[in-house]
Amino acid sequence: MTTPPPLQLRNVTFSYPSSEEPVLRDINLTIKAGEFVGIVAPTGSGKTTLLGLLGGVIPHYMRGELEGEVLLDGVDTRQLSLPKFATRVGMVLQDPDSQLFNLLVRDEIVWGLENRGYSRAEMLRSLDEILDFFQIEKLRDRITYDLSGGEKQRVVMAAVAVSRPDILLFDNPTSQLDPLGAELVIESIKRVLAAHRTVVMVEDKLDELLEHADRLILLHEGRILLDCPPAKFVRCHEVLAQAGIVPSSVAQLSLRLAAEGLLDGELPLTLADARPIYARLVESPPAPPVADTAPQPAPRSEAPAIQISTLRFVYPPPRPIMAVKRVDLAIERGSFVAIIGQNGSGKTTLARCMSGYLTPTEGRVLVGGEDVHQLKTFRRARRIGYVFQNPATQLFRQSVYDEVAFSLQYQGVAPAEAELRVAEMLQFLDLWEQRDLHPFRLSLGNKQRLAIACIAVLQPDALIVDEPTTGQDPRHAIAVMRLLAGLRERYGTTVITITHAMQLAANFCDRVIAMCRGEVLLDGRPREVFAQSELLATTFVKPPTVAQLALELGISPLPLNVDEAVLAIKSRAANVVKG
Amino acid sequence: MSGIYSYSGYETWLHKLDPRTKLTFTICYLILAFVLPSPLLIAGLPISTPLLMFLAMVLVIWFVARIPPARYLAFLVYLIPIVAGIAFAHTFFLNPCPCFAETTPILRSASVDGFLKGLDIGFRIAAMGVAFLLFSFTTEPFTWGLSMYKAGLPYKAAFMFAFGMRFYPLLQEEFMTIRDALKARGSDLLNGLNPVRLIRGMSITAIPLGLGALHRSQNIALSMELRGFSFPEETGVQRQLFRDIRMRPLDWALTSLCLIVLLGAIVLRLSGFWG
Numbered sequence: 081m082t083t084p085p086p087l088q089l090r091n092v093t094f095s096y097p098s099s100e101e102p103v104l105r106d107i108n109l110t111i112k113a114g115e116f117v118g119i120v121a122p123t124g125s126g127k128t129t130l131l132g133l134l135g136g137v138i139p140h141y142m143r144g145e146l147e148g149e150v151l152l153d154g155v156d157t158r159q160l161s162l163p164k165f166a167t168r169v170g171m172v173l174q175d176p177d178s179q180l181f182n183l184l185v186r187d188e189i190v191w192g193l194e195n196r197g198y199s200r201a202e203m204l205r206s207l208d209e210i211l212d213f214f215q216i217e218k219l220r221d222r223i224t225y226d227l228s229g230g231e232k233q234r235v236v237m238a239a240v241a242v243s244r245p246d247i248l249l250f251d252n253p254t255s256q257l258d259p260l261g262a263e264l265v266i267e268s269i270k271r272v273l274a275a276h277r278t279v280v281m282v283e284d285k286l287d288e289l290l291e292h293a294d295r296l297i298l299l300h301e302g303r304i305l306l307d308c309p310p311a312k313f314v315r316c317h318e319v320l321a322q323a324g325i326v327p328s329s330v331a332q333l334s335l336r337l338a339a340e341g342l343l344d345g346e347l348p349l350t351l352a353d354a355r356p357i358y359a360r361l362v363e364s365p366p367a368p369p370v371a372d373t374a375p376q377p378a379p380r381s382e383a384p385a386i387q388i389s390t391l392r393f394v395y396p397p398p399r400p401i402m403a404v405k406r407v408d409l410a411i412e413r414g415s416f417v418a419i420i421g422q423n424g425s426g427k428t429t430l431a432r433c434m435s436g437y438l439t440p441t442e443g444r445v446l447v448g449g450e451d452v453h454q455l456k457t458f459r460r461a462r463r464i465g466y467v468f469q470n471p472a473t474q475l476f477r478q479s480v481y482d483e484v485a486f487s488l489q490y491q492g493v494a495p496a497e498a499e500l501r502v503a504e505m506l507q508f509l510d511l512w513e514q515r516d517l518h519p520f521r522l523s524l525g526n527k528q529r530l531a532i533a534c535i536a537v538l539q540p541d542a543l544i545v546d547e548p549t550t551g552q553d554p555r556h557a558i559a560v561m562r563l564l565a566g567l568r569e570r571y572g573t574t575v576i577t578i579t580h581a582m583q584l585a586a587n588f589c590d591r592v593i594a595m596c597r598g599e600v601l602l603d604g605r606p607r608e609v610f611a612q613s614e615l616l617a618t619t620f621v622k623p624p625t626v627a628q629l630a631l632e633l634g635i636s637p638l639p640l641n642v643d644e645a646v647l648a649i650k651s652r653a654a655n656v657v658k659g
Numbered sequence: 660m661s662g663i664y665s666y667s668g669y670e671t672w673l674h675k676l677d678p679r680t681k682l683t684f685t686i687c688y689l690i691l692a693f694v695l696p697s698p699l700l701i702a703g704l705p706i707s708t709p710l711l712m713f714l715a716m717v718l719v720i721w722f723v724a725r726i727p728p729a730r731y732l733a734f735l736v737y738l739i740p741i742v743a744g745i746a747f748a749h750t751f752f753l754n755p756c757p758c759f760a761e762t763t764p765i766l767r768s769a770s771v772d773g774f775l776k777g778l779d780i781g782f783r784i785a786a787m788g789v790a791f792l793l794f795s796f797t798t799e800p801f802t803w804g805l806s807m808y809k810a811g812l813p814y815k816a817a818f819m820f821a822f823g824m825r826f827y828p829l830l831q832e833e834f835m836t837i838r839d840a841l842k843a844r845g846s847d848l849l850n851g852l853n854p855v856r857l858i859r860g861m862s863i864t865a866i867p868l869g870l871g872a873l874h875r876s877q878n879i880a881l882s883m884e885l886r887g888f889s890f891p892e893e894t895g896v897q898r899q900l901f902r903d904i905r906m907r908p909l910d911w912a913l914t915s916l917c918l919i920v921l922l923g924a925i926v927l928r929l930s931g932f933w934g
Contacts, residue, residue: 141881163890171885177829178878181822183801190901195887197896204901225828239886396729437839461845472871473833474840476863490845520870535843 084154086247086278087111087134087169092148094129094138103129105302107148111247111280116273118289119282120313121299122324123524123553127282128251130299133157134280135249136165167196170245174252174551176232179239180224185216188224189239196243210242213275214268228423230261234268241272248272250281254288255551258423258580260620284553287328287625290314291350298323314349326554329583329625330354332642333649337361340646342653354629362633362652383449384410385542385574386434386464391443393429403429404440405598411542411591416568417576418585418606421595422620427578430595431544434576435466448541458490465535465543469550471527475519480511480530483519487534505537508570509563525556529563536567542574543567549581557581561588583624586610586640594619611638672909673724674797678806680910681794687917688712688790692783694924696933698775707775709782716789724797731792738788742781749777800824805904814898815888826876833871837864 092107103126111117111134121127132138133150140162150157152168173179182188189210190203198206211217214234219227224235233253241248250269254262266288273279273292283289289296289310296313298306300323306316314320314331327335334347334354342361348354386409393404404426411417419427432438434445436452445452447463455463468474477483484505488498506512509529514522519530528548535543545564549557561584564575579585585592585606592609594602596619602609610616610623613631622628626645627638635652639645673681697708720726728735750773759774760766804821808814838849841860848860891898906914927933 135885137881137885141884161893162884163887163893166885166887166890173878173882175878178875179882181825181879181883183799183825187801187902192886194899194901195890197891197899199899200901203899225825243887435843437842457842457847457850458845461843466839466843468836468840468843470836472874473836473867474843475867476841487844538845 083113084151085110085112086153087280088149088151088154089133090149090151092133092146092150094133094144094146096129096142096144099144101302103144103302104133107304109297109304109307111278113246113278114276116279116281116292116294118293118296118310119280119299120284120286120289120296120325121282122555125299125323126302127299131171131249131251131280131282134247135169135171136160136162137171140165163195166245167243168245169247169249170240170243171249172233172237172240172251172253174255176229176236176256177225179236180232183223183225185219185222185224185227185235188235189242192239192243206242210238213241213271214238228261229257230264233257233261233265237265237268237272245277247278247280250279250283252282252284252551255284258620259582259622260422263620285328286325286554287330287350290328290331291352298325310349311346314347324553324555326558329642329645330629333626333629333645336642336646337649340650342650351625351629355632358629358633358649362635362649383413385413385415385448386411386576387446388430388434389443389446391430391433391445392441393426393433393438394441395429403598404433407443407598407600409593409600409603411574411576413541413574414568414572415574415591416565416589417574417591417593418589419576419578419593419595420580420582420585420619420621421601425595425619426598427595428546429598431466431546431576431578434542435464435544436460437466461487461535461538461540462491463541465538465540467531467535467543467545467548469547471524471531472520474531474534475527478518479516480519480522481506481515483530484533484537487537491538501537501539505533508566509533509536525552525559528552528556528560532560532563532567536571536573539571540573542576545575545577547578547580549579549584557584564588582610582622583626583641586624586627594621606640607638610640671724671797673719673793674799676797676913677904677906677910678798678803679810679906680914681798682806683914684917685790685794687921688716689787690921691924692786694921694928696928697779707779707782709779709786713782713786713789716786716793720789720793720796724793726796731796734788734792738785742778742785745781745784746774746777749773749780795824801902802904805900805902809904814891822879826879829875830868830872834864834868837867840867 088111089107089109092104093102094104095102107130119127119130129138132142136152136157138144139146139158152160152165157165180188182191186207190207193203193206211220214237216231216234216238219231219235224232227235237253253269254265257265269279269281270292281289281293293310295307296310297304298313298319305319305323306313314327314335317335320327328349330351331347331349334343334349337343338347343357348357388407388409391404391407392402394400394402407430419431421427429438433440434447434452436445436455439453450463452460452464475483477486481502484502485498488501493501503512506515509532511526511529511533514526519527522530532545532548548560548564552560564577565588567573568575577589589606592602592604592606593600594609594616601619602612602615610627611631613623613628616623623631624640626642627640630639630645630648635648639648692709692712695708698705699708699711717728721728750769752773757771758767759769759771800821803824804817807820808817841849841864848856848863890896
């Protein structure tokens with residue numbers, strides 16, 4: 081008798097009670113033992129629902145109309161309870177904060193074992209083993225809410241894996257983490273894979289899946305469009321483009337060079353695979369410099385938009401951390417600035433001091449020549465805007481139109497002018513058609529646009545946007561950055577974004593400020609900053625993948641995107657042929 | 660960001676006491692605030708006993724638990740209108756004899772005894788508030804929950820209570836973000852002490868705060884189920900506890916001392932020793 085696969089979906093169609101159309105349609109999927117399956121899907125295509133079905137959350141925790149069969153070891157999951165299901169299948173969700181409910185790490189990890197009736201001795205042994213497995217022994221006695229994002233997610237993984245489920249499901253485990261946190265989590269997932277567990281992972285960062293997955297599944301509008309190995313997956317350009325999936329930079333580069341006839345055979349899809357193949361391709365003296373197509377810095381005006389002088393900020397007790405040590409900066413009008421650095425490097429504290437939310441321990445911030453901390457709230461809002469990371473915490477009204485109009489309520493703007501400004505902003509951001517909808521009915525991407533619209537309608541001199549692309553799929557992330565660039569172009573707004581998305585910073589910003597331990601580590605044009613990869617490593621930042629590859633290959637000037645890299649490599653490869 | 664109800668995480672001997680000892684101390688302290696006579700005559704000067712108890716508790720939190728008043732300054736500031744309001748009400752609602760002065764009708768209807776009595780009651784409430792702070796600052800919510808479980812509360816109820824204490828600072832943090840988001844729109848509705856503006860501000864923030872809390876609590880509930888929260892009920896398996904709490908000699912000594920002091924004060928009060 082053959083052993084049934086651990087997880088199988090047969091002709092599954094699923095609808096939520098509130099949805100008019102099925103979220104998933106006619107899904108057939110088999111997950112084999114020991115396999116690593118990656119699920120790639122744009123926002124809103126049913127990936128979390130699919131993971132919910134695989135994890136038993138549907139139909140046991142979330143209800144809806146389920147047609148077809150979901151089988152765990154050949155048994156219909158309708159016949160199993162969620163607690164029993166969870167002993168075989170562990171699930172790690174997106175937001176680590178929602179998965180930590182104990183105060184201390186050790187209590188968090190053994191909590192699931194307590195519920196399953198393990199003896200104290202077994203719990204102690206399992207705790208030590210799992211701490212060692214994920215290399216987090218030093219976190220054992222720490223308070224969970226004091227941990228960094230990456231540490232939290234690793235603790236969650238340990239807490240799920242400690243009861244030894246055979247199958248682990250991950251729902252975008254790195255989407256809310258900084259690069260260091262994401263790297264630590266990926267390392268931990270590699271350990272899980274090395275232990276021959278079955279892994280299914282939904283992930284927006286295609287690079288990670290291309291490197292490790294046995295099979296990739298493309299889900300779009302509730303249907304499986306692709307189910308194949310990574311090498312075949314990235315070659316399906318048209319299907320990927322139809323679903324709005326942006327392949328990883330290395331994959332894009334390889335495909336482009338293959339199309340130019342410079343690469344053949346199996347294409348390198350990851351940085352590790354690309355190094356030796358590309359090194360052979362560019363074994364020649366450097367070619368003449370590539371034309372610099374990166375955004376140019378704004379022309380210098382006499383007075384900067386923001387002037388920061390000897391700024392220092394220390395958080396009050398009980399954790400008196402010096403978050404910003406001493407920062408002097410001048411940000412030119414109309415520039416588009418990215419502030420980068422690992423979590424805890426002082427980026428957000430600096431931005432909050434700039435916007436007036438935090439009063440610096442020392443130093444001052446001038447916005448448009450005025451001390452931002454001396455301004456009344458309503459005047460400050462016109463000088464400098466701040467868009468927070470989570471749009472849901474910034475929406476208060478009953479319709480999209482009222483939401484934007486609400487911002488003008490405190491500015492004494494005449495009703496006729498307010499109407500004009502709201503209409504103009506909604507049209508500019510493509511939200512006019514949705515003006516009567518409740519803000520919470522918008523998609524995540526549109527909520528983010530609306531949050532930006534609410535601040536941009538005030539026409540502030542400068543706009544700070546805190547991690548606008550976190551938690552968004554690559555297509556939406558690009559759309560948000562385009563929108564910010566559009567605001568700068570149309571209104572001359574100085575835009576400052578705090579970001580972990582290096583490729584987007586390289587593509588859209590004209591200045592990058594790298595923070596490390598409360599100080600400015602690097603400050604310059606993207607090409608200059610990303611060329612300093614060794615210095616950047618001290619704040620756990622890696623240049624965009626294409627730039628990393630170019631640095632390793634000694635290509636100069638540094639290409640920052642696929643187009644520039646194709647030109648540079650073509651030129652070097654041409655030299656090889658001529659030589 | 661840590662809020663008023665969050666555990667401070669320091670490791671003083673006060674933190675290490677069993678929660679039941681601290682609970683006994685808190686209850687005895689609260690009863691004493693009402694049993695002890697007030698005012699006390701110190702060097703011939705009448706001093707409000709609840710005020711002394713309030714100040715003593717602030718000093719204990721500061722020097723024994725190592726948490727300076729700056730940490731809970733907002734809480735202390737909010738106590739001012741409460742104490743003042745109670746004192747004001749008593750000043751004008753009790754018999755104005757003796758009154759403050761005969762010069763104006765308002766001062767003629769203002770009772771000196773009422774004012775002092777009002778201050779006493781106000782500081783009793785303030786003392787109760789800081790006693791609760793001492794408990795919450797020094798008691799890890801989960802040992803608190805554990806002590807309730809040991810006292811016979813069902814595990815799920817005790818755990819959810821403890822988790823609620825852990826959840827509160829998260830909500831407080833979210834509230835701060837929403838307040839800053841309002842400021843970014845030029846609104847000062849959640850700043851200052853104007854109650855009308857505050858109420859308006861609160862009503863505006865109710866939607867994002869409520870939806871955020873709902874969303875978060877749904878995710879948390881799901882994560883808990885995925886980690887077997889209902890496993891014992893579903894399968895009949897006996898839940899085991901990794902951590903245990905037990906009363907040490909110091910706990911017994913302090914609990915006994917608290918009860919003796921309380922009993923002594925009640926006896927003295929009932930015997931008419933304090934008049």
